[in-house]
Amino acid sequence: xxxxxxxxxxxxxxxxxxxxxxxxxxxxxxxxxxxxxxxxxxxxxxxxxxxxxxxxxxxxxxxxxxxxxxxxxxxxxxxxxxxxxxxxxxxxxxxxxxxxxxxxxxxxxxxxxxxxxxxxxxxxxxxxxxxxxxxxxxxxxxxxxxxxxxxxxxxxxxxxxxxxxxxxxxxxxxxxxxxxxxxxxxxxxxxxxxxxxxxxxxxxxxxxxxxxxxxxxxxxxxxxxxxxxxxxxxxxxxxxxxxxxxxxxxxxxxxxxxxxxxxxxxxxxxxxxxxxxxxxxxxxxxxxxxxxxxxxxxxxxxxxxxxxxxxxxxxxxxxxxxxxxxxxxxxxxxxxxxxxxxxxxxxxxxxxxxxxxxxxxxxxxxxxxxxxxxxxxxxxxxxxxxxxxxxxxxxxxxxxxxxxxxxxxxxxxxxxxxxxxxxxxxxxxxxxxxxxxxxxxxxxxxxxxxxxxxxxxxxxxxxxxxxxxxxxxxxxxxxxxxxxxxxxxxxxxxxxxxxxxxxxxxxxxxxxxxxxxxxxxxxxxxxxxxxxxxxxxxxxxxxxxxxxxxxxxxxxxxxxxxxxxxxxxxxxxxxxxxxxxxxxxxxxxxxxxxxxxxxxxxxxxxxxxxxxxxxxxxxxxxxxxxxxxxxxxxx
Numbered sequence: 001x002x003x004x005x006x007x008x009x010x011x012x013x014x015x016x017x018x019x020x021x022x023x024x025x026x027x028x029x030x031x032x033x034x035x036x037x038x039x040x041x042x043x044x045x046x047x048x049x050x051x052x053x054x055x056x057x058x059x060x061x062x063x064x065x066x067x068x069x070x071x072x073x074x075x076x077x078x079x080x081x082x083x084x085x086x087x088x089x090x091x092x093x094x095x096x097x098x099x100x101x102x103x104x105x106x107x108x109x110x111x112x113x114x115x116x117x118x119x120x121x122x123x124x125x126x127x128x129x130x131x132x133x134x135x136x137x138x139x140x141x142x143x144x145x146x147x148x149x150x151x152x153x154x155x156x157x158x159x160x161x162x163x164x165x166x167x168x169x170x171x172x173x174x175x176x177x178x179x180x181x182x183x184x185x186x187x188x189x190x191x192x193x194x195x196x197x198x199x200x201x202x203x204x205x206x207x208x209x210x211x212x213x214x215x216x217x218x219x220x221x222x223x224x225x226x227x228x229x230x231x232x233x234x235x236x237x238x239x240x241x242x243x244x245x246x247x248x249x250x251x252x253x254x255x256x257x258x259x260x261x262x263x264x265x266x267x268x269x270x271x272x273x274x275x276x277x278x279x280x281x282x283x284x285x286x287x288x289x290x291x292x293x294x295x296x297x298x299x300x301x302x303x304x305x306x307x308x309x310x311x312x313x314x315x316x317x318x319x320x321x322x323x324x325x326x327x328x329x330x331x332x333x334x335x336x337x338x339x340x341x342x343x344x345x346x347x348x349x350x351x352x353x354x355x356x357x358x359x360x361x362x363x364x365x366x367x368x369x370x371x372x373x374x375x376x377x378x379x380x381x382x383x384x385x386x387x388x389x390x391x392x393x394x395x396x397x398x399x400x401x402x403x404x405x406x407x408x409x410x411x412x413x414x415x416x417x418x419x420x421x422x423x424x425x426x427x428x429x430x431x432x433x434x435x436x437x438x439x440x441x442x443x444x445x446x447x448x449x450x451x452x453x454x455x456x457x458x459x460x461x462x463x464x465x466x467x468x469x470x471x472x473x474x475x476x477x478x479x480x481x482x483x484x485x486x487x488x489x490x491x492x493x494x495x496x497x498x499x500x501x502x503x504x505x506x507x508x509x510x511x512x513x514x515x516x517x518x519x520x521x522x523x524x525x526x527x528x529x530x531x532x533x534x535x536x537x538x539x540x541x542x543x544x545x546x547x548x549x550x551x552x553x554x555x556x557x558x559x560x561x562x563x564x565x566x567x568x569x570x571x572x573x574x575x576x577x578x579x580x581x582x583x584x585x586x587x588x589x590x591x592x593x594x595x596x597x598x599x600x601x602x603x604x605x606x607x608x609x610x611x612x613x614x615x616x617x618x619x620x621x622x623x624x625x626x627x628x629x630x631x632x633x634x635x
Contacts, residue, residue, distance in 0.1 A: 476589070
């Protein structure tokens with residue numbers, strides 16, 4: 001085989017020049033690519049650092065600097081003499097910031113091993129966590145930590161990422177049940193309430209977990225809340241605050257002063273002695289409410305940080321209805337307490353005169369009827385009963401006759417003028433209107449015409465007639481002021497601004513007719529035959545009043561009321577209205593005692609205790625004012 005020159009063959013296969021050009025072109029392309037990438041990098045750098053510098057700096061700062069809301073202190077609530085009724089107490093709260101917690105469920109378990117965390121606490125926490133909130137906003141888990149619990153959390157802080165112990169001001173009601181229905185309470189903001197918030201409301205409540213639920217706390221929420229502040233804080237990568245950079249202080253809520261007098265409120269509550277019912281005392285010259293007592297009551301402090309399921313069930317399912325504000329929501333047949341007003345209307349419409357007399361055999365029979373409408377006194381009040389005696393002894397038969405003479409078309413506008421059948425306009429929510437029937441009402445609601453028997457029932461405050469204790473107090477104040485009706489007011493002053501009750505003349509009558517009714521009401525208490533004479537012993541002032549008894553269940557015409565055969569809760573209600581002193585009325589009261597049976601023995605003594613307390617307290621305060629004036633003291 002001939003020898004071949006291998007080097008010569010390789011030289012023919014490999015074109016060195018072509019390969020050199022190829023390598024050179026590749027290097028050039030790579031160099032251009034590097035230059036292009038470097039140019040893109042420079043452009044991107046320019047875009048970030050020059051063109052969009054402000055935007056990215058702001059974004060970076062937002063990760064480092066947070067804006068946190070600073071909640072305002074809620075306004076305080078005082079009685080008319082400056083006694084603190086609702087305050088803010090410091091409390092330590094355990095909260096969790098979800099964004100700083102790697103494993104929320106594990107953290108909750110760890111916390112539960114250190115302090116007591118109930119099912120209600122967890123349920124409220126999860127509910128609050130699901131609501132709209134700001135990033136890194138803490139959510140309360142447990143309120144009112146003890147010093148021992150705070151120490152346990154502090155020792156284990158290293159293992160509880162996102163857990164904080166915060167000092168907060170929490171609402172507290174030092175007198176508990178005494179003012180629960182009137183002042184009300186604050187509670188956690190619910191999902192329904194939060195859903196109704198607009199952006200402005202959401203901003204105002206940022207950092208605040210509670211809102212007024214009932215009573216003054218709800219009605220004056222806007223004034224009590226205040227204005228939220230803010231602070232810019234620097235945080236680290238874990239969200240912990242390093243320092244405060246800027247702060248705008250919140251504006252605290254306005255303090256509120258009530259017309260309520262704590263001594264009168266206490267006296268009324270004590271006089272009720274645990275019985276179900278209501279007491280309303282009103283200053284006739286201003287419409288300011290001196291006492292609003294609804295019994296039984298409840299402790300409003302239970303609701304502030306979230307009431308337990310068990311406690312709420314006990315209150316809500318109680319047959320005594322402690323959550324019901326009987327002063328404005330309890331609707332009762334007013335019974336004979338309407339008789340002075342109806343007597344005034346009869347005089348003013350001239351269907352009767354003060355001298356008009358009827359025979360009372362103990363019952364009344366309508367023309368062309370056989371039904372007997374019974375008087376409370378079995379054999380009647382005699383053969384010559386006039387208006388004065390009818391009011392003093394509460395003669396039903398007289399007012400049966402009067403109702404037929406007046407008719408519903410005169411009675412209805414009369415009662416409406418004194419506020420029956422409509423809300424009074426009181427400055428707490430959830431007031432009910434009661435019912436003051438008319439022809440139109442019965443046709444619309446029952447689909448029936450008005451019958452004379454309806455007028456008879458109306459004249460003694462039975463049948464379809466319903467009134468709240470507040471309405472009866474307003475009516476009584478209207479009798480005391482001779483027709484001037486004030487809208488009742490719980491609040492006397494918001495901050496330095498007076499809350500004035502609008503007043504208007506609702507009913508005009510001749511002076512001699514006012515005198516007739518006033519003298520009869522005075523005799524109810526101070527005459528030997530008055531139904532409320534039991535409270536006149538030792539009294540140093542004159543009281544004008546009227547007792548009332550209202551049936552809870554109907555009694556058949558051929559049967560008599562026998563308390564021993566009737567369940568306690570089906571027995572008659574006891575009522576009493578009054579004002580004092582007669583010559584220059586200051587205070588009007590209305591009392592309802594459920595199933596108390598007799599207004600004279602059950603309700604009237606409550607009014608006497610309220611009056612005694614008011615006049616005694618006012619005498620002491622007047623002496624103090626005179627002494628201060630003599631010393632040149634100026635408030």
